[in-house]
Amino acid sequence: MILLRRILLAILLLLIVFVSIAFLLPRKINIRHSVSISSQRVIVFDQLSKLSNWPNWFQLKTVSGLEKTGSKKWTILQDGMVADYSNLSFHISRSYSYDSLFVDVTSLKGIDLQALILVFDTISGCTVNCTLQFDLGTNPINRWFGWKIRQSAEKSLRQAMQNLNNYASGLPVSKIKVGQSSLKAFNALVIRDTSTIEMLDKKLATMYKKLSASLLRQKLKPTGPPFLIYYSIQSKSLDIEAGIPINSTAKSDKMVDYKEFSHQNIIKASVFGKQDKTLVYNALEYYAKGNKINISEPVWEIYLTDPVSVPDSNNWQTEIFYPISFNSPIK
Numbered sequence: 001m002i003l004l005r006r007i008l009l010a011i012l013l014l015l016i017v018f019v020s021i022a023f024l025l026p027r028k029i030n031i032r033h034s035v036s037i038s039s040q041r042v043i044v045f046d047q048l049s050k051l052s053n054w055p056n057w058f059q060l061k062t063v064s065g066l067e068k069t070g071s072k073k074w075t076i077l078q079d080g081m082v083a084d085y086s087n088l089s090f091h092i093s094r095s096y097s098y099d100s101l102f103v104d105v106t107s108l109k110g111i112d113l114q115a116l117i118l119v120f121d122t123i124s125g126c127t128v129n130c131t132l133q134f135d136l137g138t139n140p141i142n143r144w145f146g147w148k149i150r151q152s153a154e155k156s157l158r159q160a161m162q163n164l165n166n167y168a169s170g171l172p173v174s175k176i177k178v179g180q181s182s183l184k185a186f187n188a189l190v191i192r193d194t195s196t197i198e199m200l201d202k203k204l205a206t207m208y209k210k211l212s213a214s215l216l217r218q219k220l221k222p223t224g225p226p227f228l229i230y231y232s233i234q235s236k237s238l239d240i241e242a243g244i245p246i247n248s249t250a251k252s253d254k255m256v257d258y259k260e261f262s263h264q265n266i267i268k269a270s271v272f273g274k275q276d277k278t279l280v281y282n283a284l285e286y287y288a289k290g291n292k293i294n295i296s297e298p299v300w301e302i303y304l305t306d307p308v309s310v311p312d313s314n315n316w317q318t319e320i321f322y323p324i325s326f327n328s329p330i331k
Contacts, residue, residue: 031132267321
């Protein structure tokens with residue numbers, strides 16, 4: 001009986017020592033790694049800033065303390081800003097175009113992780129710096145195995161950065177040219193409507209067909225390519241206005257409105273071929289930030305190529321632009 005008490009006392013003392021030492025161990029672990037990538041900053045940032053692109057290059061090896069047995073399949077939520085993978089939850093909490101983003105990761109074992117990712121231009125492409133900060137929490141077991149978590153996380157981070165390098169370096173060069181310009185005042189026939197992203201092409205076909213019919217009825221001539229204005233871009237709905245510039249004043253009817261547009265200074269992206277719109281918007285916002293220009297909504301698209309006469313989307317040319325706010329410098 002006395003021996004049993006001594007054994008229990010010894011076990012209790014060991015537990016007290018174990019827990020006491022655990023709380024003296026660091027709660028937070030910082031890991032840093034950088035990689036130089038021979039690819040455009042716009043392309044690399046697009047891979048990083050949307051979790052829907054992470055399966056292209058991020059496949060997690062087992063990180064002790066983070067992972068439990070689970071399906072290693074990505075589930076993408078909320079337009080690529082939230083994702084679940086292998087019992088880990090990822091959330092892009094902040095993102096600054098072409099510059100940096102914060103990714104929060106939560107595990108089932110109570111270990112939280114935040115990643116700060118910075119992207120810099122270089123002569124040959126760009127450099128990605130990634131800093132991981134683990135919060136091991138109050139669990140003494142997590143504290144004791146912090147060294148093992150660090151070791152395996154460093155290996156996984158190096159592999160992920162190398163995978164990103166390999167994947168992004170093989171992507172085609174983005175054919176986007178950005179600069180300042182102006183849009184002269186003009187008259188147009190327009191139709192404003194709503195649409196889903198999935199139905200946008202069919203909706204636009206119908207809208208431009210109605211506009212063309214109105215041109216014929218009123219014996220008007222187009223003076224420029226068709227355009228589209230996005231007044232609101234939501235995940236499930238778009239508020240859009242399609243239009244065709246015309247050579248004179250006109251009348252509105254039940255289906256088509258007449259509208260006069262004033263002169264605007266703009267930041268314009270000339271896009272060649274079929275491009276991911278997110279890349280274009282990021283390029284415009286990055287240019288505005290670098291030149292200390294305030295941009296305003298709505299975003300415009302002007303279609304310089306007729307898809308009927310030029311069916312190959314690689315040969316399409318589109319201009320996408322934001323108006324410049326009145327309080328911004330004009331070059």
